[in-house]
Amino acid sequence: MSFKMVTRYAHSPKDIQHYDTKELRDEFLMDKIFSLGDILLTYTYNDRMIFGGVTPKAGEPLEIKLDKDLGVDYFLQRRELGFINIGGSGSVTIDGQKDNIVKHDGYYIGMGAKHVVFESDSSDDPAKFYVVSTPAHKTYPNKKLPFKDAIAMPMGNQKDMNKRTIYKYIDASSMDTCQLQMGYTVLEPGNGWNTMPCHTHARRMETYMYCEFGSKDTRVFHFMGKPDESKHIVLEPEQAVVNPSWSIHCGVGTTSYSFIWAMCGENQTYDDMDMVDMHDLR
Numbered sequence: 001m002s003f004k005m006v007t008r009y010a011h012s013p014k015d016i017q018h019y020d021t022k023e024l025r026d027e028f029l030m031d032k033i034f035s036l037g038d039i040l041l042t043y044t045y046n047d048r049m050i051f052g053g054v055t056p057k058a059g060e061p062l063e064i065k066l067d068k069d070l071g072v073d074y075f076l077q078r079r080e081l082g083f084i085n086i087g088g089s090g091s092v093t094i095d096g097q098k099d100n101i102v103k104h105d106g107y108y109i110g111m112g113a114k115h116v117v118f119e120s121d122s123s124d125d126p127a128k129f130y131v132v133s134t135p136a137h138k139t140y141p142n143k144k145l146p147f148k149d150a151i152a153m154p155m156g157n158q159k160d161m162n163k164r165t166i167y168k169y170i171d172a173s174s175m176d177t178c179q180l181q182m183g184y185t186v187l188e189p190g191n192g193w194n195t196m197p198c199h200t201h202a203r204r205m206e207t208y209m210y211c212e213f214g215s216k217d218t219r220v221f222h223f224m225g226k227p228d229e230s231k232h233i234v235l236e237p238e239q240a241v242v243n244p245s246w247s248i249h250c251g252v253g254t255t256s257y258s259f260i261w262a263m264c265g266e267n268q269t270y271d272d273m274d275m276v277d278m279h280d281l282r
């Protein structure tokens, strides 16, 4: 098993003005999230979100152990954690309490949980736990978040090539959470655009992890930057991007796809978005 956590710094919009493709990718793209038997995490200085993949082999449980790096006694001493499984079935054991987790199940784990152990039922179809952790100030109850209970918001339409459903898993309207908001967006076949018309939310940063592409050659062109200075990053399946709060975040795929979004910052108000007028995009 290997455990790796990389750091990504925070940027001002001016920093990226002259970035070439490689620099932009090096700073904002996480090119590997799931690797069998491994934990691969990123610590971004944007609101100190930690995110990445936990992919256990069958019979070899994985636990995120972070103390010295965070200056705490254990990983969730001052943090909360959310996850959504996009792989095969598995389980999570939180301080001795085990729950089965099938594909697309999620979980909220409150501050103070000492041991969170992830397991896969089979190495041929391992669970792929996409995990996101944000700083917390209060312990809220752990909560299993089955896909069927997510708040489903149909969005867009076929004519605009953006028909999709946003599934809110961790949302302050239906449960307690300190900072973390998390969900999963699924595009309908034949649709390519997410989050268009696009927005910013200076109050919150956001990460996107793109997955479940319609074909092996599908690519998603993800757009970021100030609305009047947009740049793009081309993503393969199961890669993630960091979006600073000043940045737009939207994308178009060469087929349909899904993505997991997670936010953290000043508020927990999903609809608090500054919509960008199409005339202002450059």
Ligand SMILES: O=C(O)C(=O)C[C@H](O)C(=O)CO
Pocket (backbone or CB within 6 Å): 155, 164, 166, 183, 185, 194, 195, 196, 201, 206, 249, 261, 270, 273
């Ligand atoms: O498809 C969409 O639109 C989204 O999923 C938007 C994200 O949820 C988002 O950007 C929330 O601020």
Ligand SMILES: [Zn+2]
Pocket (backbone or CB within 6 Å): 199, 200, 201, 206, 249
């Ligand atoms: Zn957003």
